[in-house]
Amino acid sequence: MQYKLKIGESIADLEFTPEEKGRFTARVGEETFAGQAHAPQPHRLHVQLDGAPALDVYTAPSAEGLWVWTQGRARLVQDAERTERRTSRRGGGGAKEVTPPTPATVVALTAEVGQRVAKGDALVVVSAMKMEFTLTAPYAGEVTAVNTKVGEKANPGDILVEIAPAEEQSDG
Amino acid sequence: MFEKILIANRGEIAVRIMRTAREMGVRTVAVYSTVDAQALHVLTADEAVCLGDPEPAQSYLHSEKIIAAAKQTGAKAVHPGYGFLAENPAFAQAVVDAGLTFIGPPASVMAQLGDKTQARRLMQSGGVPIIPGMTSADDDPARLAEAAEEIGYPLLIKAAAGGGGKGMRVVQAPGELAAAAKQAASEAKSAFGDGAIYLEKFLAKPRHVEFQILADAHGNVVHLYERECSIQRRHQKIVEETPSPALDDALRARMGEAAVAAAKAAGYVNAGTVEFLLNGDGEFYFLEVNTRLQVEHPITEAITGLDLVRQQLHIAAGEPLSFTQDDIPRRGHAIECRIYAEDPENNFLPSPGKILFHREPTGPGVRLDNGVYTGFEVPVQYDPILGKLVTWAEDRPAAIARMTRALSECVILGVKTPIEYLRAVINAPAFVAGETYTDFLAEHFADWRPDVDADNAARLAYALHETLAPAAAITTGETRREAPSPWQTLGHWHLGK
Numbered sequence: 001m002q003y004k005l006k007i008g009e010s011i012a013d014l015e016f017t018p019e020e021k022g023r024f025t026a027r028v029g030e031e032t033f034a035g036q037a038h039a040p041q042p043h044r045l046h047v048q049l050d051g052a053p054a055l056d057v058y059t060a061p062s063a064e065g066l067w068v069w070t071q072g073r074a075r076l077v078q079d080a081e082r083t084e085r086r087t088s089r090r091g092g093g094g095a096k097e098v099t100p101p102t103p104a105t106v107v108a109l110t111a112e113v114g115q116r117v118a119k120g121d122a123l124v125v126v127s128a129m130k131m132e133f134t135l136t137a138p139y140a141g142e143v144t145a146v147n148t149k150v151g152e153k154a155n156p157g158d159i160l161v162e163i164a165p166a167e168e169q170s171d172g
Numbered sequence: 173m174f175e176k177i178l179i180a181n182r183g184e185i186a187v188r189i190m191r192t193a194r195e196m197g198v199r200t201v202a203v204y205s206t207v208d209a210q211a212l213h214v215l216t217a218d219e220a221v222c223l224g225d226p227e228p229a230q231s232y233l234h235s236e237k238i239i240a241a242a243k244q245t246g247a248k249a250v251h252p253g254y255g256f257l258a259e260n261p262a263f264a265q266a267v268v269d270a271g272l273t274f275i276g277p278p279a280s281v282m283a284q285l286g287d288k289t290q291a292r293r294l295m296q297s298g299g300v301p302i303i304p305g306m307t308s309a310d311d312d313p314a315r316l317a318e319a320a321e322e323i324g325y326p327l328l329i330k331a332a333a334g335g336g337g338k339g340m341r342v343v344q345a346p347g348e349l350a351a352a353a354k355q356a357a358s359e360a361k362s363a364f365g366d367g368a369i370y371l372e373k374f375l376a377k378p379r380h381v382e383f384q385i386l387a388d389a390h391g392n393v394v395h396l397y398e399r400e401c402s403i404q405r406r407h408q409k410i411v412e413e414t415p416s417p418a419l420d421d422a423l424r425a426r427m428g429e430a431a432v433a434a435a436k437a438a439g440y441v442n443a444g445t446v447e448f449l450l451n452g453d454g455e456f457y458f459l460e461v462n463t464r465l466q467v468e469h470p471i472t473e474a475i476t477g478l479d480l481v482r483q484q485l486h487i488a489a490g491e492p493l494s495f496t497q498d499d500i501p502r503r504g505h506a507i508e509c510r511i512y513a514e515d516p517e518n519n520f521l522p523s524p525g526k527i528l529f530h531r532e533p534t535g536p537g538v539r540l541d542n543g544v545y546t547g548f549e550v551p552v553q554y555d556p557i558l559g560k561l562v563t564w565a566e567d568r569p570a571a572i573a574r575m576t577r578a579l580s581e582c583v584i585l586g587v588k589t590p591i592e593y594l595r596a597v598i599n600a601p602a603f604v605a606g607e608t609y610t611d612f613l614a615e616h617f618a619d620w621r622p623d624v625d626a627d628n629a630a631r632l633a634y635a636l637h638e639t640l641a642p643a644a645a646i647t648t649g650e651t652r653r654e655a656p657s658p659w660q661t662l663g664h665w666h667l668g669k
Contacts, residue, residue, distance in 0.1 A: 003631070
């Protein structure tokens with residue numbers, strides 16, 4: 001079985017071969033693994049690697065990928081191909097949009113419809129867990145819609161302020 | 173003793189207070205906001221009262237509603253925990269005016285100590301060393317310049333009303349003073365509603381060392397030794413330990429005496445913490461008094477064997493301390509690591525969300541004061557602390573090894589946590605050598621990244637999970653509502669206003 005797996009920004013191919021009785025071999029780049037694994041309880045895998053200490057592994061699937069805990073470290077492991085498809089469907093992700101980095105509450109709003117903004121201008125201040133973040137204009141243009149109010153909740157992906165790009169595309 | 177108390181807080185500290193209350197046969201009342209209906213403190217209490225909307229001003233900061241909840245349930249005393257209303261003198265007074273007992277110091281003492289310049293004058297008169305600088309606030313540029321000449325550069329501008337780094341500025345040279353003072357005053361005004369500022373000498377590379385004190389209503393004051401809290405990010409502690417690697421018995425005795433003198437000067441009653449800055453020459457200076465149970469109190473409990481919440485309840489009930497300074501043992505070494513829902517790779521950006529799986533560490537010398545569980549949705553409205561992991565062992569190296577083991581056993585999936593980061597911090601050569609100064613994280617951990625060597629084992633686990641746990645296969649994720657994750661949408665934002 002072939003997997004293309006993403007952790008953070010790093011993508012690597014995993015070749016995985018299941019064998020009899022929970023045995024397996026696997027290869028990622030130069031690194032090879034061989035051993036035997038079983039699932040003693042939900043969310044838990046126990047992996048006995050040949051010639052190496054056993055790995056106690058905990059897992060939790062989510063819409064974004066599989067959360068994995070091993071050797072005291074948490075990783076979100078994503079199927080890189082599926083992540084790419086999703087990102088391209090959304091038009092290159094939210095990095096060019098005015099959206100909070102984490103679920104938050106809007107505490108201040110300076111953007112107004114019709115306002116001309118330069119790249120980097122402050123538009124919205126949101127607060128999450130006692131910290132404040134200023135959301136800025138990702139490119140120059142004119143504000144065409146403000147989709148929130150002070151006191152409202154905002155989630156990543158919610159476009160709080162819509163901006164029509166300036167014609168000369170001064171977006172660096 | 174009180175028959176029933178109300179805990180005006182949430183999360184791990186509310187649960188921790190309830191545990192001791194239960195051991196003492198005291199019934200507990202939780203209060204909660206609508207978003208916390210399934211929170212652990214609500215599930216732990218004997219009864220619970222909903223305060224209303226999640227916004228703190230409508231719930232955990234709403235004095236009238238909290239006092240009404242106490243009256244309605246017949247609670248006789250209110251424990252404020254830390255944060256929220258814990259250091260609000262108006263709340264402490266309102267509790268007393270309602271005929272209830274406030275489990276903490278008197279409102280008047282709290283108010284005095286909350287004003288930084290007033291506290292400095294109080295300590296100076298009580299013979300407690302203070303950081304050289306002004307003892308009253310001033311905004312006149314000429315008088316500030318005059319005071320600055322006397323103190324010497326570099327110096328620190330501080331807000332009289334505040335804390336947490338707001339309204340604070342380091343000034344390196346006379347030319348910068350006027351502008352920095354103006355900025356600091358305006359920041360203090362917006363943060364605390366009071367723009368009063370004062371100047372202090374700036375201490376390079378200090379340690380933050382604090383002393384736990386207990387004072388009863390009969391004039392008895394003891395200290396329960398120190399806590400070293402130099403490992404801080406954004407002026408917030410994340411690792412604490414006791415004893416401090418910087419103190420010998422002589423210095424400990426001198427600082428302990430100063431802490432007791434500080435408590436006496438303030439007329440302090442109940443549990444409190446006297447914070448000091450300690451420089452490399454063994455000189456220490458009063459910083460402030462925290463008039464509450466501290467987040468990091470469990471390490472003091474670990475080395476003294478005393479339950480601070482139990483002591484707080486006895487003191488609030490008017491009982492005298494049942495021991496003297498010489499009776500207080502000190503044994504072994506304890507470390508606390510704070511576990512927040514935040515991303516250490518990303519400027520400690522808060523990471524609220526659902527905890528998909530949680531396994532609590534256990535075993536010898538391990539204590540987890542926890543506020544969450546598998547399936548709990550960490551709300552966005554409050555401080556991101558999830559729990560505090562504390563280890564105790566016979567000496568410092570053993571306590572570090574035990575904490576390393578406990579962190580490795582502490583599984584939290586679904587939200588980002590600093591567990592891997594904390595493990596790196598406590599095993600860093602400078603930490604192991606006891607070189608803990610307040611700039612420790614900035615100096616050693618500014619560019620920290622997770623260990624990529626662990627990534628391939630995680631990839632292997634992905635394939636094994638798909639093979640061995642098909643019922644929970646990840647492919648089901650595709651059909652769910654696709655909320656983009658923060659690292660897909662991270663783009664144009666920065667911290668602060």
